[in-house]
Every structure is written in structure tokens, then in C-alpha cells.
Amino acid sequence: MxxxxxxxxxxxxxxxxRPLRADDFQALFAAANSPETWAGHPATERYRHEVFEPYFQFLVQAGGCLLxxxxxxxxxxGCSRYYPxxxxPDDIGIGFTFINNRYWGGATNRELKxxxxxxxxxxxxxVWFHIAPSNIRSQKGTTKLGARLAYEAQLDLSGTPAAWLCYELPRERWASVVGH
Structure with missing residues (x-):
């Protein structure tokens, strides 16, 4: 393989x-510093510099993140990340995604994904998507891609175990959604 x-x-x-780099902090924080961007997200305070900075450092250190x-x-x-x-272990996850709220409601998330x-x-x-139970916007967006809720689990995706809704998207289902 x-x-x-x-x-x-x-x-x-x-x-x-493109790959997220350590020197992208200011550019990505500019996309993140609106309370509306984090509305409905479990980390509602992530628009604040002191809350966003540790998140950014995690993304850079963990790898797999795209600006x-x-x-x-x-x-x-915004940004999104591939993660184990x-x-x-034979699959990949896509998550840790945020898009500035000015880009909501159009084709941006669909093109990104x-x-x-x-x-x-x-x-x-x-491909798996792990979504917090309170994040209704992400749940709806993920099902529009053809992903289905497979199970709920306690998983450590970022250093702390948490409850996740685990959405599965097999290659064949995605192909039928996009017409290939």
C-alpha cells in the first residue's frame, strides 16, 4: 500500500x-476571530486569541492540517485536518474543520470536503467524521455528503477522551453522491 x-x-x-504552517497563525486567527464562526460549536470561545492559540498549536504539531x-x-x-x-486503524478521519461564517450557506464546505x-x-x-453531539450544523453538513451515523464512542482525538458521534462514509457511497 x-x-x-x-x-x-x-x-x-x-x-x-495547502499544508498549515506555524507562520499561518495570524492569517488563520483572522478567519477564526468572529463569535459567529463558533456559534453552535462546542468550543464557543475559540474566537478569542487565548483560546485559539493552543488549538492552533495542536493543529500544527499533530500534522495533517490544511489551510x-x-x-x-x-x-x-479556515482549516481542516486528516487524522488517524x-x-x-485502516481508515482515515476528516475533521477539526472550521470555516469563517461569511462562507456558510454556499458551496464552500461541499467543495472543501x-x-x-x-x-x-x-x-x-x-472516511470517518467525528462530531460532538451538540454540533448540529456539522451533523447536518456531514449527512449531506452521504455519511451515516455508525455509532457513538468515547475517543481520544486530541489529547482528551470525549464523546463523539462517528459518521462513516465508504468510497462507494461517496461515488454515488457525486455521480461517479
Whole structure:
């Protein structure tokens, strides 16, 4: 099996994804510093510098994180991450995603996930999404991709075990959603 590149550069119609770097803090914090961006998210205070900074450091150190750029403006608008799934070692997870609230309600999340899923499915048969039970927006967005709730579990995805809703998306289901 070939190795998986967890930090590729991916280009879409309106987005560019590239590896997150330590010097991206200011650009990513500018995308994160609105309370509306974190509305409905379990980390409602993440728009604050002192709360965002440890999160950013985790993302850089953990690896697999991609900075989301608006191709037209070049502005950072969020990030997302590939990560190993503790209880599904043959699969990959996509998560730790946030997109600035100005980009909600359009095609941005779909394009982001399409780019990341297309890359992941070159190597993996299944992708997992782990969503906090209180994050209704992410639950709805994930089901629109064709993912289905498989089970609930206590998993350590970021240094602290937590309760997660575990959504599964097999390659074949994604192919039927996108018409391939």
C-alpha cells in the first residue's frame, strides 16, 4: 500500500488547500476571530486569541492540517485536518474543520470536503467524521455528503477522551453522491 500524503496541496474552483504552517497563525486567527464562526460549536470561545492559540498549536504539531484559502482573494478562511482514527486503524478521519461564517450557506464546505474526500479515497476505502453531539450544523453538513451515523464512542482525538458521534462514509457511497 502506498503512503498517504496527509498534507497535500489541493485546488478547487474557488478554494486552495495547502499544508498549515506555524507562520499561518495570524492569517488563520483572522478567519477564526468572529463569535459567529463558533456559534453552535462546542468550543464557543475559540474566537478569542487565548483560546485559539493552543488549538492552533495542536493543529500544527499533530500534522495533517490544511489551510483553506479563498482562491480569488488569497485570504485564509479556515482549516481542516486528516487524522488517524483510533478505533478504525485502516481508515482515515476528516475533521477539526472550521470555516469563517461569511462562507456558510454556499458551496464552500461541499467543495472543501470534495477535495479532501477525493484525495483520501485514492488510498482509503472509508472516511470517518467525528462530531460532538451538540454540533448540529456539522451533523447536518456531514449527512449531506452521504455519511451515516455508525455509532457513538468515547475517543481520544486530541489529547482528551470525549464523546463523539462517528459518521462513516465508504468510497462507494461517496461515488454515488457525486455521480461517479
Amino acid at each position: 502506498t503512503a498517504f500524503d496527509a498534507q497535500p496541496t489541493l485546488l478547487g474552483d474557488t478554494l486552495q488547500l 483553506i484559502l479563498d482562491r480569488q482573494s488569497g485570504e485564509a478562511i 482514527v483510533p478505533d478504525q 470534495s477535495l479532501m474526500l477525493g484525495h483520501a479515497f485514492q488510498r482509503f476505502e472509508r
